[in-house]
Structures are given as structure tokens and as C-alpha cells.
Amino acid sequence: MKNILKSTLALLSVLVAFTSCNNASKSNSGALSSSAAEKVYVAPGEHDEFYAFISGGFSGQLSVYGLPSGRLFKVIPVFSQDAEKAYGYNEETKPMLNTSHGFVPWDDSHHPDISQTNGEIDGRWIFINGNNTPRIAKIDLSTFETTEIIEVPNSAGNHSSSFVTENSEYVVAGTRFSIPIPQKDMPIKDYKGNFKGALSFISIDPEHGHMDIKFQLIMPGFDYDLSHPGRGKSHGWFFFTTYNTEEASTLMEVNASQNDKDFIAAVNWKKIEEYVNNGGGTMMPANYAHNVYDEATHSATSTMKKEVRVVNPLDVPGAVYFLPTPKSPHGCDVDPTGEYIVGNGKLSANLTVHSFTKMLAAIENNKVAGDAYGIPILNFEDVLAGVVEQPGLGPLHTEFDGKGNAYTTFFISSEVVKWKLGTWEVVDRQPCYYSVGHLMIPGGNSQKPWGKYVVAMNKITKDRYLPTGPEVTQSAQLYDISGEKMELLLDFPTIGEPHYAAGCPADLIKPRSKKLFKLEDNKHPYAALSEADTKVVRDGKTVHVYMTTIRSHFAPDNIEGVKVGDKVYFHVTNLEQDYDVPHGVSMIGANTSELLIMPGQTETFLWEPKQVGVWPFYCTDFCSALHQEMQGYVRVSPANANTPLKWSLGEDIE
Amino acid sequence: MKKTLNIAMILFVSFLISCGGKEEKKKEGFSYEKKAPTEQKIKKVESLPASKQIDLDNKGIGPISSISLASEIDQTMANHGADVFKKMCAACHRPDKKFIGPAPKNILSRRSPEWVMNMILNPDEMVQKDPLAKALLIEFNGSPMANQNLSEEDARAVLEYFRTLK
Numbered sequence: 001m002k003n004i005l006k007s008t009l010a011l012l013s014v015l016v017a018f019t020s021c022n023n024a025s026k027s028n029s030g031a032l033s034s035s036a037a038e039k040v041y042v043a044p045g046e047h048d049e050f051y052a053f054i055s056g057g058f059s060g061q062l063s064v065y066g067l068p069s070g071r072l073f074k075v076i077p078v079f080s081q082d083a084e085k086a087y088g089y090n091e092e093t094k095p096m097l098n099t100s101h102g103f104v105p106w107d108d109s110h111h112p113d114i115s116q117t118n119g120e121i122d123g124r125w126i127f128i129n130g131n132n133t134p135r136i137a138k139i140d141l142s143t144f145e146t147t148e149i150i151e152v153p154n155s156a157g158n159h160s161s162s163f164v165t166e167n168s169e170y171v172v173a174g175t176r177f178s179i180p181i182p183q184k185d186m187p188i189k190d191y192k193g194n195f196k197g198a199l200s201f202i203s204i205d206p207e208h209g210h211m212d213i214k215f216q217l218i219m220p221g222f223d224y225d226l227s228h229p230g231r232g233k234s235h236g237w238f239f240f241t242t243y244n245t246e247e248a249s250t251l252m253e254v255n256a257s258q259n260d261k262d263f264i265a266a267v268n269w270k271k272i273e274e275y276v277n278n279g280g281g282t283m284m285p286a287n288y289a290h291n292v293y294d295e296a297t298h299s300a301t302s303t304m305k306k307e308v309r310v311v312n313p314l315d316v317p318g319a320v321y322f323l324p325t326p327k328s329p330h331g332c333d334v335d336p337t338g339e340y341i342v343g344n345g346k347l348s349a350n351l352t353v354h355s356f357t358k359m360l361a362a363i364e365n366n367k368v369a370g371d372a373y374g375i376p377i378l379n380f381e382d383v384l385a386g387v388v389e390q391p392g393l394g395p396l397h398t399e400f401d402g403k404g405n406a407y408t409t410f411f412i413s414s415e416v417v418k419w420k421l422g423t424w425e426v427v428d429r430q431p432c433y434y435s436v437g438h439l440m441i442p443g444g445n446s447q448k449p450w451g452k453y454v455v456a457m458n459k460i461t462k463d464r465y466l467p468t469g470p471e472v473t474q475s476a477q478l479y480d481i482s483g484e485k486m487e488l489l490l491d492f493p494t495i496g497e498p499h500y501a502a503g504c505p506a507d508l509i510k511p512r513s514k515k516l517f518k519l520e521d522n523k524h525p526y527a528a529l530s531e532a533d534t535k536v537v538r539d540g541k542t543v544h545v546y547m548t549t550i551r552s553h554f555a556p557d558n559i560e561g562v563k564v565g566d567k568v569y570f571h572v573t574n575l576e577q578d579y580d581v582p583h584g585v586s587m588i589g590a591n592t593s594e595l596l597i598m599p600g601q602t603e604t605f606l607w608e609p610k611q612v613g614v615w616p617f618y619c620t621d622f623c624s625a626l627h628q629e630m631q632g633y634v635r636v637s638p639a640n641a642n643t644p645l646k647w648s649l650g651e652d653i654e
Numbered sequence: 655m656k657k658t659l660n661i662a663m664i665l666f667v668s669f670l671i672s673c674g675g676k677e678e679k680k681k682e683g684f685s686y687e688k689k690a691p692t693e694q695k696i697k698k699v700e701s702l703p704a705s706k707q708i709d710l711d712n713k714g715i716g717p718i719s720s721i722s723l724a725s726e727i728d729q730t731m732a733n734h735g736a737d738v739f740k741k742m743c744a745a746c747h748r749p750d751k752k753f754i755g756p757a758p759k760n761i762l763s764r765r766s767p768e769w770v771m772n773m774i775l776n777p778d779e780m781v782q783k784d785p786l787a788k789a790l791l792i793e794f795n796g797s798p799m800a801n802q803n804l805s806e807e808d809a810r811a812v813l814e815y816f817r818t819l820k
Contacts, residue, residue: 626796
């Protein structure tokens with residue numbers, strides 16, 4: 001019996017030793033090859049390595065994510081009103097959404113692009129296009145706020161936008177839809193030969209980033225789909241894909257797909273700039289809004305501009321060429337060296353890559369195959385660098401890793417395909433869930449991409465997340481591209497329908513990010529910079545309340561003498577001077593959003609009292625332990641009352 | 655039953671009369687433990703409210719470890735301090751009476767100059783760690799001393815201004 005026990009024990013201990021040994025070796029191998037979860041894990045309190053600015057598509061906004069975590073940090077309101085931040089609701093930012101069509105509270109935001117210096121991302125501003133009512137916005141990356149919007153006249157479906165040249169000389173906006181220029185009442189069927197497409201070169205002031213339309217190139221009436229700047233050796237040129245070179249105006253899905261080849265338009269903007277600087281082009285009457293937000297006054301102003309300089313490409317010989325490119329090319333992407341121009345022919349089985357060097361040689365040798373409305377067309381074979389044979393179905397966009405590889409999205413076959421520049425061989429392919437549109441490598445549109453991750457922005461989500469009824473969120477996917485093969489790391493949801501994104505290392509932006517606005521720099525005309533400056537002023541039926549906030553009270557918090565039918569403007573200054581202490585405010589029945597006021601900032605909302613009574617207001621952003629006590633009252637008297645105008649704070653305090 | 659009603663009526667009427675006599679000194683809606691019972695105060699004579707306690711040795715926690723005050727007040731500096739106080743502090747502090755926070759009048763007879771400056775420059779850490787600052791936070795209803803991001807120079811000027819408040 002004893003023996004049996006002993007031997008059993010021995011056997012057991014051997015078994016235990018064996019299994020524990022086994023376990024140890026297993027966990028060792030697990031630690032050696034890190035998992036996808038580890039690669040995207042950013043520990044609590046730690047920061048992501050990259051910022052990703054992902055367009056909000058039909059939300060009209062721009063969202064800010066961290067990579068590799070896929071965490072959402074902020075939605076920057078750009079073209080749409082945002083009640084959360086009072087953008088487009090408060091008096092200060094309403095002018096930002098002014099256009100020649102009046103106040104437009106929405107747009108379809110598409111292609112963000114970060115400013116560059118010497119061909120590298122500099123992290124100062126990010127530009128994005130409004131597609132529907134053509135506009136370009138500039139967002140200041142020290143405040144993450146939209147600080148300028150310029151409307152683009154003579155444009156419709158502002159889609160081949162908003163891409164920045166390598167020293168941020170220009171942000172470029174091309175029209176997708178051609179239209180009569182100038183607009184006029186005419187039959188739609190007379191499109192062909194009469195409609196035109198405007199490519200707008202908007203100069204960027206190097207110090208403040210202010211935008212101004214330098215010139216518009218008035219091109220034949222094709223659809224200008226996407227574009228990208230030349231860089232390095234091709235700096236000074238800009239490339240635009242076209243479709244509908246058929247110039248159809250109806251049943252486009254058939255009629256605009258007839259030609260075997262459409263074009264990439266190569267525009268030598270340096271040449272046109274020189275022509276314009278010497279007085280070339282003509283000023284044409286126009287009407288477009290230029291809206292500028294001033295950080296000192298915390299207010300935007302809208303100015304209507306009345307003319308724009310237009311250039312006929314035929315007046316600048318040698319400035320514009322057409323490169324034949326198969327089957328309605330969509331994305332128009334230039335590699336980091338500036339040599340290769342990829343035309344993603346969305347109905348083509350192959351991917352076409354043009355050579356900048358060969359294009360220059362063809363121009364030099366005057367090898368012209370024909371012309372379109374007088375613009376020379378080069379020979380396809382003369383400019384072709386190579387073809388990626390049958391890489392997938394429905395190519396849309398290509399990005400580059402700076403290591404000689406390109407990554408192209410295929411919508412129909414729903415995948416990202418990695419291929420080699422120069423040899424045109426396919427290296428790897430990874431499925432997308434589902435039907436990928438754009439993709440983004442941080443710094444992808446520059447001479448220096450950070451080729452560590454690629455984000456795929458998918459058009460269809462279906463079952464990737466828990467269902468939320470018929471409408472589901474958009475779906476992005478993150479791949480590790482640091483090795484030979486791509487590795488899918490993460491799914492994360494995005495807002496609107498992202499069209500393109502821009503990214504860069506956090507270190508480029510993080511140190512410049514503002515924490516607050518200094519009260520001493522506040523030049524808002526209605527600011528109250530201390531409680532001593534608070535007051536209520538009546539001017540006829542308009543009442544201005546100069547109000548302040550600090551933890552945890554409004555000054556004044558009791559107001560009397562307001563009457564039914566008044567227009568009451570609450571100008572609220574947040575006196576806090578500490579990071580992340582905003583205050584909010586709203587008034588019962590106000591027909592607008594709350595205000596969300598950052599430290600040192602002044603914002604204004606309008607309240608039109610309609611009923612007699614005593615009506616409360618309160619702080620809408622939980623600010624302190626006494627946040628619930630941050631409240632006040634306005635007494636509203638009948639329109640014909642004689643209640644004297646009075647305001648106070650804490651009069652009954654001992 | 656009738657009797658009780660009558661008594662109640664009488665009580666109610668007498669209440670109305672006593673109340674209606676003076677318009678200004680109307681009683682509040684209710685008075686249930688609105689103020690802390692006075693017996694407790696008598697019991698704990700030794701625990702003064704933090705705002706009245708005197709501690710001139712505590713230098714607080716923050717960037718200021720030691721400063722020496724000249725015997726004469728620097729009037730130029732004090733004027734600048736008054737200006738800074740008006741812009742950055744007056745939303746919560748009145749010079750000579752309790753407001754959202756305590757009055758700075760005679761503060762240097764209760765606190766060390768270092769403590770005062772550290773409270774201005776480093777309020778977040780002070781209310782977490784300094785016993786007096788912690789007690790003050792409670793005494794003043796949990797209303798936090800806001801960090802107004804003053805420079806050391808401006809905080810020093812505010813201190814000089816406080817010296818003039820007597």
C-alpha cells in the first residue's frame with residue numbers, strides 16, 4: 001500500500017513537472033511573438049504614437065484619432081453646425097458657415113491634408129474640402145479649431161481637393177462637376193463643349209495660413225475626380241484624374257464609361273503662377289465668401305469677394321498636358337520621390353503608373369498624339385512607367401511607405417494590395433471588411449511617409465460590430481505594415497463616411513497644442529475680463545449681458561429688467577486660466593445651442609424671451625464640486641413694464 | 655376633535671400674526687438644522703475654523719520655499735499686485751470680507767508669505783496635501799481655489815498688495 005502510494009506520488013510529481021515545463025515553454029513562445037492586441041494596446045495614461053485626422057464624410061466634420069489604439073479624441077466641427085461646441089450656433093462662429101447661397105449648416109467633408117515644409121509634414125494646419133457647396137477649410141492644429149473657410153466659385157462638387165503642395169504654397173481645389181462658367185440659364189443637353197471645369201489654386205500665407213484664390217484654370221468640361229501634387233523632382237506640377245471625358249450629362253454610369261482611356265491632367269502650376277505674376281489671366285466677376293476666425297477676438301468675420309482671376313490653359317503654352325489613363329481613373333497618387341504618378345483606373349483590370357521623367361521627355365520631344373480642346377495629349381506608351389497586372393478589382397487609392405512599396409485599395413475585391421514600385425510585382429494582399437475606399441499611411445502624401453501602419457477606411461460595415469438597427473457606424477481597419485506581409489491589427493468605428501485621412505507622429509503636434517486662451521490676449525469686443533467689468537446694457541430692444549464664469553458662479557447671476565420681445569445677447573467670458581476648466585451655459589427656451597467656453601474665451605448666445613416669468617440658466621459642463629450650484633435667474637417682465645434694469649451677484653452674502 | 659382643530663387654528667393664526675408684523679424679517683420656509691447646533695461649537699472651542707487659525711511656520715507645498723519681506727512695502731509692486739488681484743482673483747475674493755473664498759485682509763498675521771504664494775501658484779496640490787488648505791476647502795463649501803496660472807512675479811506682487819490690506 002505504502003509502495004503504491006509512493007509510486008503514485010512519484011508519477012504525479014513527474015507529471016506535474018512535465019506539464020509545468022510544458023506550460024513554461026508555451027508562455028515563452030507567446031511572449032516572443034507579440035499579439036495584435038499588444039501592438040494596439042496603449043496603456044491607461046499613455047499616449048498614442050500617431051495622430052490620425054479622419055474626414056467625417058457626410059457629417060461635414062473632421063475626427064481626430066490616435067494610432068495604433070483607434071481611440072477617438074475629438075470631432076472638430078468644420079462644415080456642419082455642432083451643438084456640443086456651439087459651432088455655427090454662437091454669434092462668433094455663425095459667419096464661418098456663410099456662403100454665396102447664404103448660411104449653409106452642412107457639407108460633405110472629404111480629403112484632409114496637413115501642411116508641409118520642404119516636402120515633409122509640418123503639423124501646423126490641416127485643410128479639408130467641402131464637397132457639396134464648394135469650400136476649403138483650414139484648421140489650426142494648435143487649437144484644433146476651424147479658423148478659415150473660403151468658398152470656391154465656378155466649382156461644383158469640390159472633389160479633387162484639398163491637396164497641399166510641398167512647401168504649402170497652394171492648397172488645390174478641383175471641380176468634379178463641370179458647369180457653365182459663368183453660370184447661366186441654358187439647356188442641359190448642350191453640355192458638351194459649353195460646360196467647363198475649374199481647377200483652383202488657393203495660395204496659403206506662409207505665416208498665418210490665410211487662403212486666397214490666386215487663379216482658376218478653366219479646363220474642358222470633364223469631371224476632375226482626384227488630384228495630388230508633384231514632389232521632389234516633380235514639384236511645381238499638379239496631377240488631376242478625369243472621367244467623363246465623354247462629356248455626357250445623363251445616365252453617367254453608362255455614358256461616362258465609354259472611352260477606353262480618360263486622362264490625367266498634368267498642370268505646371270509654376271509656369272502659370274509666373275504668367276499670373278506677370279499680369280496674365282483675367283479678373284472675372286464672382287461672388288464667394290471668405291470667412292476668417294480671429295483667435296484674439298474669438299470671432300469670425302465673413303467677407304464676400306467679388307472677382308476671381310481665371311486663366312485659359314491655351315494662353316499658357318506648355319502648362320497643361322493630358323496623359324491617357326485607362327478607364328475612369330479615380331485616385332491620382334504621386335510616390336515620395338515624385339517620379340511615379342499612379343492612375344487608379346477604377347474600371348480597369350490593371351493599375352497604370354506614369355513616369356514623370358518620361359512625361360518630361362515626351363514633352364521635350366514634342367511627342368503629341370492629339371489634343372482635347374487645344375490641350376496636347378501625350379502618347380500613352382511614351383509616359384507609361386509600368387503596369388501592375390491584375391492586382392485586384394476596382395482600384396481606388398494608393399499610398400506609399402517610403403521604402404519602395406505602394407499600397408492600393410480595391411473596392412470590388414475588398415482588399416489592400418501591396419506592390420513594389422519599379423518592378424510592379426504584387427507582394428501581399430489582405431482582405432478588408434468590407435469594400436475599402438481610401439487608405440492612409442501617416443505622411444503618405446509627402447516625401448517622408450512613416451511606413452509603420454496603414455488605415456483602411458471601409459465603405460460597408462455590415463456585421464463587424466454589434467448591430468445598431470439598419471444604420472451602422474463606419475468601419476476602419478488598422479494594419480501593421482512594418483514587415484514584408486501586412487498584418488490586420490484592429491477594427492475601429494469612425495463617424496460619417498470617411499473619405500481619406502491624414503496622419504503624422506504625435507510629437508509634431510502635441511508640443512504645440514494650446515491649453516487655454518490668455519485673458520490678457522482676449523480682444524473680444526463684448527468680453528468682461530473681470531467681474532468688475534460685468535454689466536447689463538440696454539440698447540432699445542437689444543440687451544447685452546456682459547457675463548463671466550469661474551468655479552462655481554456666474555457674474556451676474558440675478559438679472560432683472562428684461563422684457564418680452566427683447567433680444568438678449570449673453571456674452572460670456574470664462575475667467576478660468578487653468579487647463580481643462582471650461583464652463584457651459586444655456587438659458588431655458590433659448591432657440592440655439594449651449595455655449596462651451598474654454599478658459600480665457602468669450603462666446604455669445606442669443607435668447608429672445610417670449611414669456612413673462614423668472615427663468616433660470618445654469619452651467620452645462622460639470623466644472624467643480626459646486627457645479628450644481630452654478631445657476632442663476634433672469635426676471636422677464638411684460639413688454640410694457642417699467643422694471644428697472646438690474647444685475648447682481650451675491651448681494652445677500654454677509 | 656373639534657378642540658384640537660381649534661387649538662391648531664389658534665396656533666396657526668398666532669403664527670400668521672407674529673409673522674406678518676415685520677415684512678423685512680420674514681421667516682424662511684423652514685428652519686430645520688439650517689445652521690449647525692450651537693452646543694457643538696461650545697464643546698469644541700479649541701477647533702477654530704481654518705480661516706481663523708494662525709500658523710506662521712507652515713510654508714505650504716509648492717515652488718516657494720523661502721522669501722524675505724522688506725520692512726517697507728514696495729508700493730509700485732503692491733499697485734501691480736492690486737491690478738493682478740482685480741483681474742485674476744476678484745471673481746472669488748473680496749479684499750476685506752468673506753466671499754466665495756476667504757478675505758486676504760491681514761493674511762500675513764495668520765499665514766507665512768511662502769504659504770500664501772504656494773496657495774496661489776500651486777492650489778491643486780495644496781488642497782490635496784496641505785492640512786490648512788484641505789480644511790479651508792471644506793470650510794468654503796468645497797469651492798476649489800482655482801489655479802489662475804499666475805507667474806511667480808505676479809503672485810509676489812499680489813502678496814505685496816496683501817500687505818497693504820490692514
